[in-house]
Amino acid sequence: MENNTYDIVIVGAGPAGMTAAIYAIRANMSVLMLDRLSPGGQMINTNEVENYTGTGKLSGAELAIKMFEHTQELGVAFDYKTVTGIADNGPLKTITCEEDDTVYQARAVILATGTVPRRLGVPGEDSWAGSGISWCAICDGAQYRDKEVVVIGGGNSAVEESIYLAGITTRLTVVTLFDLTADPKACDLLRRFDNVTIYPYQEVLEFTGTDRLTGVRFKSTKEDATERYVECDGVFEYIGFEASSQAFARLGILDRTGCIKVDSHMRTSVPGIYGAGDITVKHLRQIVTACSDGAVAANSAAVYVESIK
Known part of the structure; x- marks a missing residue:
């Protein structure tokens, strides 16, 4: 996209982010998906997945590959970037990255950065x-x-x-x-x-x-x-989890645990910024619920973008 400006930028390429990308590009949005790691999020650390509808038993890595390939078949732009900040500038949001001080602009941003299980840090x-x-x-x-x-x-x-x-x-x-x-x-x-x-x-x-x-x-x-x-x-x-929300802590959209507060449309309190997946305040953190969040967020973001164009 010329001048690094997109309709929707998705931060995070786990199941929520990849599903959001699929729905957003099918809504004729220009879409960029960013992640500092390989697509899949925490899913790639799961040895076997048996409860994702329609797939039967497969590894989390296999499911991640299938999801990412789906995004690429549809033409979703993807880049390995570490997002360090997001600024709300009204009609355009600014996304800054660690690598080469890269800056992107977007009419809407979907935050799907997930959480990281807290670890013990012991041998083995x-x-x-x-x-x-x-x-x-x-x-x-x-x-x-x-x-x-x-x-x-x-x-x-x-x-x-x-x-x-x-x-x-x-x-x-x-x-x-x-x-x-x-x-x-x-x-x-x-x-x-x-x-x-x-x-x-x-x-x-x-x-x-x-x-x-x-x-x-x-x-x-x-x-x-x-x-x-x-x-x-x-x-x-089960010793808790840590929300991956440092890059957007200043937006005023987080609860005390660092998770994003959203409504039923996955909207945050900042117009044009949405949350999806494990990073949001929710009860059940699963691949299938993350995908659902991503679909809802993308639909909401697309409607928003159309309204301000």
């Missing part, structure tokens, strides 16, 4: 991320049916996902830095499972394994500092 975590360590039981839990699993965390997400996993695994061990802090009824339900063992006030030290993940080593945060080791086939971490 990077080695088994996505192939033994997961951050989504709904996505990956089924592959651990009748196996032994460890859940790390004690908040609502950890306990709710543990209840699901307890119903399909032979043994579930919950390791949490504090005690269970989830809804008391959910905590009581989890404790009723005979195959669940809970270790509160524990610090995770290491994930072990050579050819595959084999266990978790942790120690008590109490004075005795007792060390324990639990063998397992898989680990699910």
